[in-house]
Amino acid sequence: MTLAATVFRLNNPFFLNHEMNPMKTITNLFKLALFIAIGVVPFAVNAHHSTTMFDRTQVVTITGVVKEVQWTNPHVAIFVSGAVKEGDEPSLWLMEMTSPGNLIRVGGWSRTAVKAGDKVVVEFFPLRNGGKGGALKKITETQTGKVYTADIFAQENANLEQSK
Amino acid sequence: MKKKTFILFFSLLALLGCEKSEPPPKPPFNASLTLPQLMDWVLDPAADGIWDAVAWISTTKGEKVIAPHTEAQWDALRNSAATLMEASNLLMLEGRAKDNGPWMTYSRRLSKAAEKTLNAIATKDTQAIFDAGSEIDSACEACHIQYAKFDQKAPQK
Numbered sequence: 001m002t003l004a005a006t007v008f009r010l011n012n013p014f015f016l017n018h019e020m021n022p023m024k025t026i027t028n029l030f031k032l033a034l035f036i037a038i039g040v041v042p043f044a045v046n047a048h049h050s051t052t053m054f055d056r057t058q059v060v061t062i063t064g065v066v067k068e069v070q071w072t073n074p075h076v077a078i079f080v081s082g083a084v085k086e087g088d089e090p091s092l093w094l095m096e097m098t099s100p101g102n103l104i105r106v107g108g109w110s111r112t113a114v115k116a117g118d119k120v121v122v123e124f125f126p127l128r129n130g131g132k133g134g135a136l137k138k139i140t141e142t143q144t145g146k147v148y149t150a151d152i153f154a155q156e157n158a159n160l161e162q163s164k
Numbered sequence: 165m166k167k168k169t170f171i172l173f174f175s176l177l178a179l180l181g182c183e184k185s186e187p188p189p190k191p192p193f194n195a196s197l198t199l200p201q202l203m204d205w206v207l208d209p210a211a212d213g214i215w216d217a218v219a220w221i222s223t224t225k226g227e228k229v230i231a232p233h234t235e236a237q238w239d240a241l242r243n244s245a246a247t248l249m250e251a252s253n254l255l256m257l258e259g260r261a262k263d264n265g266p267w268m269t270y271s272r273r274l275s276k277a278a279e280k281t282l283n284a285i286a287t288k289d290t291q292a293i294f295d296a297g298s299e300i301d302s303a304c305e306a307c308h309i310q311y312a313k314f315d316q317k318a319p320q321k
Contacts, residue, residue: 069222073215073294074301098305101298116224 054125054135063142064090066118071111074099076150078114078136080122094133095124097150107149119143195259202260206251211300213244214281218294231290241293242285248300249278262311270307277303 064082076097081090103109114120119142124134136150197205217237219230232238252275254260261267277299284292 067223071220071222073219073297074211074304099298099301101295101302111220112222116222 051135053127053129055128056125056135058126059123059137060084060126060134061121061123062093063121064093064119066114066116066120067092068116069114071100076100076103076109078122078139080120082120082122091132093122093124095122095136095139095150096133097136103148103150107151109148109150113146113148114139114141190258193257193259195254195257199260202251202254206254207248210244210248210251210278211304213241214248214278214293214300215297217241217244218290218297229290232288238285238288242282245278245281245285249275249282252278266310267307270303270310273306274300274303 062080062082062084063086064080066078067081068079070077070079076099078095078097080093080095082093083090097103100109100111121140121142122136123138124136126134138147138149140147217230217232221228221230232241252271255271255274256268261271277296280299281293281296284290284296
């Protein structure tokens with residue numbers, strides 16, 4: 001099981017109830033503690049929350065490979081192994097987006113638009129606390145050149161218009 | 165002439181009587197929970213029950229589908245959807261509703277999305293449950309953007 005999957009599963013009662021045995025859970029909890037200790041998961045992956053944790057005055061770009069896509073409500077998340085500067089040791093970065101519905105409606109996404117293993121360039125609004133993650137702004141698949149936007153601020157504001 | 169005076173007299177009397185009548189008693193609702201408490205303790209856990217129930221996780225090893233399997237899981241999911249649908253009514257109670265305009269629109273939108281979830285649960289349509297989950301999030305976010313104004317509370321440089 002990947003670390004990212006461990007985080008999701010520990011957040012998810014359906015997984016906890018049906019797919020985890022006690023020994024695996026202990027192992028996964030240990031992995032999760034390690035994962036949090038190194039600052040990779042500074043915010044809950046599938047929790048409903050505001051966007052104030054992201055600094056929208058800055059945009060960071062990393063180049064890397066998609067490790068995991070969590071097509072979940074209320075926020076889609078992508079884990080990317082990559083580095084800001086070419087030649088740097090790659091790290092695992094957590095990119096958060098708006099809901100799947102917003103991504104499909106406004107960003108032209110589908111569940112399989114971005115897949116694990118895809119080589120990508122990612123632009124994002126970084127976390128204010130300096131953790132390895134942020135709100136995804138744009139993702140470009142380097143092999144196909146396909147671009148998907150995921151501006152959580154703009155796409156969630158679009159809901160206001162939809163409600164009128 | 166006498167008839168007109170008679171009618172006018174009794175009309176005025178009736179109006180005076182209206183002024184003196186007591187306002188109808190307020191419904192005996194207990195709305196003592198604050199809005200954040202209602203959100204944290206009732207609405208958000210119910211929404212989480214829906215959002216956590218269906219998901220797709222893609223890794224290099226393939227795609228994993230998360231969905232309810234047992235009747236107990238389906239029951240828990242149904243209970244979450246029913247709670248959220250009814251809880252959206254609590255947002256519209258007098259004393260809690262912020263206004264009679266957009267607040268009510270967003271609350272009704274939340275209620276409808278929760279009802280859509282309930283209908284999808286009845287047919288065990290996981291894609292429809294997932295889609296309705298996104299509609300729940302949209303209703304929440306639209307209301308939060310207008311009323312919670314989280315971005316204005318963000319730390320300023």
